[in-house]
Amino acid sequence: MKIILFLALIVSSYGYAQSGHDHASESSPKDNQHSDMHGHGSGHHGMGNKDGMMMHGGHHQLDSATLKHFFEPLPASIIDEKKNAALITLGKKLYLDPRLSINDTISCNSCHQLNNFGVDSQPTSPGHDGTRGGRNSPTTFNAALHIAQFWDGRAKDVEEQALGPILNPIEMGMPSKEAVVNKLKRIDEYKVLFADAFKDEKDPIQYKNIGKAIGAFERTLLTPSRFDDYLRGDEKALNDTEKRGLTKFVHMGCANCHNGVAIGGNSFKKIGLVESYETKDLGRYEVTSLEIDKKVFKVPSLRNITQTGPYFHDGSVATLEQAIEEMAEHQLGREVGPGFINDVKAFLGALTSKSR
Ligand code: HEC
Numbered sequence: 460m461k462i463i464l465f466l467a468l469i470v471s472s473y474g475y476a477q478s479g480h481d482h483a484s485e486s487s488p489k490d491n492q493h494s495d496m497h498g499h500g501s502g503h504h505g506m507g508n509k510d511g512m513m514m515h516g517g518h519h520q521l522d523s524a525t526l527k528h529f530f531e532p533l534p535a536s537i538i539d540e541k542k543n544a545a546l547i548t549l550g551k552k553l554y555l556d557p558r559l560s561i562n563d564t565i566s567c568n569s570c571h572q573l574n575n576f577g578v579d580s581q582p583t584s585p586g587h588d589g590t591r592g593g594r595n596s597p598t599t600f601n602a603a604l605h606i607a608q609f610w611d612g613r614a615k616d617v618e619e620q621a622l623g624p625i626l627n628p629i630e631m632g633m634p635s636k637e638a639v640v641n642k643l644k645r646i647d648e649y650k651v652l653f654a655d656a657f658k659d660e661k662d663p664i665q666y667k668n669i670g671k672a673i674g675a676f677e678r679t680l681l682t683p684s685r686f687d688d689y690l691r692g693d694e695k696a697l698n699d700t701e702k703r704g705l706t707k708f709v710h711m712g713c714a715n716c717h718n719g720v721a722i723g724g725n726s727f728k729k730i731g732l733v734e735s736y737e738t739k740d741l742g743r744y745e746v747t748s749l750e751i752d753k754k755v756f757k758v759p760s761l762r763n764i765t766q767t768g769p770y771f772h773d774g775s776v777a778t779l780e781q782a783i784e785e786m787a788e789h790q791l792g793r794e795v796g797p798g799f800i801n802d803v804k805a806f807l808g809a810l811t812s813k814s815r
């Protein structure tokens with residue numbers, strides 16, 4: 460029964476990919492300059508998973524070939540931090556600065572708190588006038604690794620993404636690009652910081668440069684975890700419960716979608732693939748207008764996931780236990796009990812940053 464369900468899922472996700480829809484999750488998960496960081500491991504799914512699953516079913520510990528097939532350790536860095544030091548300093552300053560909002564109250568950090576795993580721990584977030592949008596604030600940590608930004612992937616990278624919230628009427632509420640640029644030009648400190656960061660430019664305080672600087676800073680927000688040590692061969696980095704959880708995570712099929720360097724973040728999938736899921740949010744359909752994209756969302760990265768609740772695109776799921784249970788039901792058509800949930804939750808805890 461288990462195997463039949465798996466084959467059904469594999470065939471369906473394979474067909475899905477073959478339709479050309481799921482292009483981004485194939486062997487080249489990102490087509491920007493960082494794709495070399497992703498090698499194998501990213502975006503594997505479809506027929507390949509069958510081998511991993513069948514050869515290793517029943518064993519408690521996954522062998523290294525299976526691990527490599529699904530996962531990849533975090534790179535040490537995805538931006539030259541020395542060469543880009545001035546740009547990164549400016550980006551961090553902008554990220555933390557509420558003056559990027561219309562009434563000087565809201566910064567990127569209000570919703571993506573650097574001292575709180577890049578989130579605000581609320582289902583949805585209040586903007587400059589207290590109004591909330593319909594979606595949960597995802598973490599900015601490791602977000603630069605994703606194939607695209609936002610739950611629906613509507614921005615191609617962190618540089619492009621950063622320019623959205625500043626002008627969004629219910630987030631930071633600035634009326635226009637010019638208004639933002641003029642406001643920054645009146646702040647002496649920014650004259651110096653922009654000139655340092657964009658040395659070759661005559662008029663460095665430009666709207667697009669705000670995005671470049673914030674994006675560069677976000678590229679430094681990588682959070683190595685014990686799981687990365689484990690993937691690099693440190694057998695003791697995970698305890699037995701976490702290893703058992705990892706095996707269950709892979710055997711159940713979670714890693715069909717949550718895989719690669721971010722354990723997610725590299726493909727778009729429908730919520731309710733097997734058992735339909737109630738939501739008014741049409742996800743990627745709002746970007747592509749394709750019928751097949753209704754209720755399709757970017758598969759979230761599971762790095763730091765024990766710290767970034769509440770969960771799902773609308774923040775409607777309060778606990779990680781419930782998120783795991785609902786995933787098994789809606790994405791895999793499986794009912795899971797406390798044994799599965801607790802072990803998988805323990806494994807997911809090993810994805811938490813070691814330093815933050
Ligand atoms: C009022 C709260 C709020 C503010 C302020 C805000 N964001 Fe967000 N951010 C969100 C929400 C909500 C989303 C998800 C929206 C969506 O997917 O449609 C999001 C998405 C993102 C993402 C995408 C992450 C992913 O996994 O796809 C990044 C990166 C990000 N924000 C960075 C920033 C930066 C940089 C700023 C400042 C320029 C900023 N945000 C300001 C609430 C906020």
Ligand code: HEC
Nearest residue numbers: 712713716728730756758759770771772782783786787790
């Ligand atoms: C078919 C692809 C697919 C499979 C299989 C899958 N997931 Fe997901 N997962 C998603 C998508 C898509 C979302 C985003 C759902 C949403 O917010 O609407 C998600 C969300 C999550 C979240 C919440 C993330 C957040 O930041 O809110 C967790 C936790 C999670 N999955 C864990 C699991 C576990 C554990 C399994 C196995 C039992 C699993 N997933 C199986 C695609 C999948």
